[in-house]
Amino acid sequence: MTETCSGDGPNVITDVATMPATSADTEVLPSIHNRLAHRGLRPDQHLVDGGYTSLPHLEQAEREHRITLVGPLPANSTRQHRRGEGFARDDFRIDFDRREVTCPQGQTSAGRHGPYPTSSPTAAPLIVAFTKSQCQPCPVRAKCTTSRDSARTVGFPPRELLELQLRNRAEQQEPDWHKRYAVRSGIEGTICEFAHGHGHGMRRCRSRGQAKAHLQHVLTALAVNIERLSRQSWDGPAPPRPPTAFQDYLDQHGVPRLRSWRAAS
Numbered sequence: 001m002t003e004t005c006s007g008d009g010p011n012v013i014t015d016v017a018t019m020p021a022t023s024a025d026t027e028v029l030p031s032i033h034n035r036l037a038h039r040g041l042r043p044d045q046h047l048v049d050g051g052y053t054s055l056p057h058l059e060q061a062e063r064e065h066r067i068t069l070v071g072p073l074p075a076n077s078t079r080q081h082r083r084g085e086g087f088a089r090d091d092f093r094i095d096f097d098r099r100e101v102t103c104p105q106g107q108t109s110a111g112r113h114g115p116y117p118t119s120s121p122t123a124a125p126l127i128v129a130f131t132k133s134q135c136q137p138c139p140v141r142a143k144c145t146t147s148r149d150s151a152r153t154v155g156f157p158p159r160e161l162l163e164l165q166l167r168n169r170a171e172q173q174e175p176d177w178h179k180r181y182a183v184r185s186g187i188e189g190t191i192c193e194f195a196h197g198h199g200h201g202m203r204r205c206r207s208r209g210q211a212k213a214h215l216q217h218v219l220t221a222l223a224v225n226i227e228r229l230s231r232q233s234w235d236g237p238a239p240p241r242p243p244t245a246f247q248d249y250l251d252q253h254g255v256p257r258l259r260s261w262r263a264a265s
Helices: 025-038 055-065 079-083 159-171 175-199 210-230 245-252
Strands: 002-006 013-018 045-047 068-070 093-095 100-102 126-129 153-156
Touching (some): 013 025, 013 210, 045 175, 175 210
Antiparallel strands (some): 126 153
8 A cells, every 4th residue: 555645846746655455544644744744844734535534643633743634534324324314423412521411302321431342542432321211211212223122322532522523524514625625636646647657557566575565666656756847847837637538528528527526525
């Protein structure tokens, strides 16, 4: 896996990291920020895809490096939120000081308060469980849980992370956020050039071992940078990226297209 970060000018590659294919994307993010900061290349904003965004990493990037991580946060994965019916976590009101949660029907949690035993560092630290005596007589219980025997359990991140999550999800609904994030299309083009452009062949390692694979990635990044710098006009702004075959097809048939397909989502 390679991670690329674009710098000033013609989207030159400023950092390359090579990780085993079994590694999660978020594992490499702190080390990338450390290297960029050490080399004086720390960005104010880092545009990433959804594989790199999580609440702990958003908070860590801002706290340790003053980097604003910009990318789509994972959506709420509960059944109620996926189906758009019933009571999701956001329908519950939490009082962090009292460590109490009030359900949409006005019941205040009287059950267990505390985390599940887990090894995950990103697990919700506050798990609140309602009791059977609270949930079973509820007239709208079917909107909250489908279990016949157990009661509803709701998990919350720490207060500062919950506020960060709510703020970021609200920002992602604004047109300004989509316009700012549309710049990442250039990064996706860089990744496509790595994999398919001019015989770079990044889909296939030429040697065994992570160290040799990393050397291949670095040399390929240098080649991509040289190609881009050689096409750069220093007398004016950088020339626009040529349209793809699909964009040419749309233009030839008079089909309007946006500057970024992400703006349509």
